[in-house]
């Protein structure tokens with residue numbers, strides 16, 4: 001399959017998006033103390049973006065002739081708000097790298113529409129990472 005590298009990459013990204021949805025939902029529930037006032041809402045608000053990314057990737061994998069994964073990457077559970085933010089930042093930075101690489105693959109394959117969509121996702125994940133970094137600073 002000509003698009004195998006791309007489909008595999010998109011599937012790995014899909015597993016990461018499922019991980020992000022679970023991670024944000026889990027941390028929104030788990031955060032306690034005064035941090036709950038701010039962080040529960042912050043975590044919850046990220047879920048919509050990650051779900052949108054997952055839906056896009058899932059549709060695209062099917063359109064390219066692949067089969068979308070139903071397996072998330074693992075999520076580390078923690079009750080420590082700072083650790084939650086550190087893990088979120090790690091995941092968001094990883095997502096920026098991942099979508100940057102996938103956008104380059106799409107460009108090489110001459111798939112302009114996919115390239116632009118993936119670059120939009122680089123922008124989304126960069127915004128998520130920046131917000132998280134500010135919360136940690």
Ligand SMILES: [Fe+2]
Pocket residue numbers: 017020049050053095125
């Ligand atoms: Fe995402």
Ligand SMILES: [Fe+2]
Pocket residue numbers: 020046049050092095124125128
């Ligand atoms: Fe994100």
